[in-house]
Amino acid sequence: MNKVPGYLDPLLILSTALMGCALYLIFIWVPTETNQGAIQRILYFHVPIAWGSMLGIFVVSASSILYLWKKDQKWDRLAVSSAEVGLTFGAMMLLSGMIWARPVWGVWWTGEAKLTTALILFFIYVAYLMFRSYFPPGTQRQRIAAVIGVIGALDAPIIYFAANLWSQAHPPLITGPAADADSTLGSELGIVLLMSTFAFTLLFVYMVQARYKIRRSEDDIVDLKRATTTPGVS
Amino acid sequence: MNTKLTGAKTGIILFMAITTTLTAIFIASEVSIAKASEESILSGIVVGVETDSNGKLIRLAVSDSSGQITTFEFSPKTQFGLENQAGDRWISSLAENPSEAARRLNDHRKRFAPITVSHANGIASSIVERQEGKLETNLGYLFAVFATTWILFFAYVLYMGQKQRVLQYEITRLKNQLE
Numbered sequence: 001m002n003k004v005p006g007y008l009d010p011l012l013i014l015s016t017a018l019m020g021c022a023l024y025l026i027f028i029w030v031p032t033e034t035n036q037g038a039i040q041r042i043l044y045f046h047v048p049i050a051w052g053s054m055l056g057i058f059v060v061s062a063s064s065i066l067y068l069w070k071k072d073q074k075w076d077r078l079a080v081s082s083a084e085v086g087l088t089f090g091a092m093m094l095l096s097g098m099i100w101a102r103p104v105w106g107v108w109w110t111g112e113a114k115l116t117t118a119l120i121l122f123f124i125y126v127a128y129l130m131f132r133s134y135f136p137p138g139t140q141r142q143r144i145a146a147v148i149g150v151i152g153a154l155d156a157p158i159i160y161f162a163a164n165l166w167s168q169a170h171p172p173l174i175t176g177p178a179a180d181a182d183s184t185l186g187s188e189l190g191i192v193l194l195m196s197t198f199a200f201t202l203l204f205v206y207m208v209q210a211r212y213k214i215r216r217s218e219d220d221i222v223d224l225k226r227a228t229t230t231p232g233v234s
Numbered sequence: 235m236n237t238k239l240t241g242a243k244t245g246i247i248l249f250m251a252i253t254t255t256l257t258a259i260f261i262a263s264e265v266s267i268a269k270a271s272e273e274s275i276l277s278g279i280v281v282g283v284e285t286d287s288n289g290k291l292i293r294l295a296v297s298d299s300s301g302q303i304t305t306f307e308f309s310p311k312t313q314f315g316l317e318n319q320a321g322d323r324w325i326s327s328l329a330e331n332p333s334e335a336a337r338r339l340n341d342h343r344k345r346f347a348p349i350t351v352s353h354a355n356g357i358a359s360s361i362v363e364r365q366e367g368k369l370e371t372n373l374g375y376l377f378a379v380f381a382t383t384w385i386l387f388f389a390y391v392l393y394m395g396q397k398q399r400v401l402q403y404e405i406t407r408l409k410n411q412l413e
Contacts, residue, residue, distance in 0.1 A: 039373075039375055039376055042375070088386065092387070095379075099382070102301075103372045103375050105346035106281060106297035106298075106301065207394070210394045213398060214397055217401035217405060220405055221401060221405060224408035224409065
């Protein structure tokens, strides 16, 4: 049994401290962008959250492949934990994007490529978790869920490249390997975005770790209940 | 006497005509100055571009940052200064190239690229890339994003903490039952 209270988890303390630094940089340190004004500061939340949602599906996919290969329960637990946290990040990505789009584009939602593929990612998470909830427990459920997880990850690179593949409302890529050199953020804006991404990545890891512990406890309870109902097992 | 009176009358009439003409010119110039100063500016997103069968611009609908839609018509003198996605600026008037103006505005509509319209009495006198808007002071949306994000994240972390405590209690209970 874990004797350390949850709020003393070193990962939570570190991610909270980094988030505090990121908030200071976002609201106090970084200069206001000239075109959009203060609203542009949503970028430092929206992009790291979007990164978290894509990281989630990559972890689901990698864990699913490892589960199919090794047949070890821990990979299945990691996949489902990452899917649930990824769903949370995906929902936040869509919400923050919609709230940002309203004043800047004049609409809450539009059918452009990046938004549509991001919504598809959200539905992939929902489908994955719904399948796990409704399908009878067992190895078959875990195997099919793993396949869904692997296929679902194909959407992540499409989201990343959508702005370059279909030039629409989203600006060209500003971060990552395919970013246009002319469109990258300035040094100060880039530092804040990097810091915020790092803070949200740690928060993501903490949340997946916490969800993993819950999943392991749920499996322990199933085993203990089986032991209590089976005669001669202690 | 009559001749003198006629000359005086002519002089008065001439004086009044000149005065009236000068007054009319002055009033006309004042009206045009007043009209120029009445010109307003609106920034927003193009939400509709209406053209005739020849592709010539008829009307333009612009949504501002509060979501209010304003419709504008054009005059042949309407000036344009619009950039494409690469940042190349196109400067022209409606009379010079009406179909290109419609194409550029449709491009802005598809890209959600903001514009600024100078207008008077519903007629747009110039349409350029966004020069001025209320985005700088529109902080409600910024607050909404941060508040929503943090409330959801904290709620989820608290939910996980609570669930973990319940599960630990159940594990302890079952272990005690086994012993």
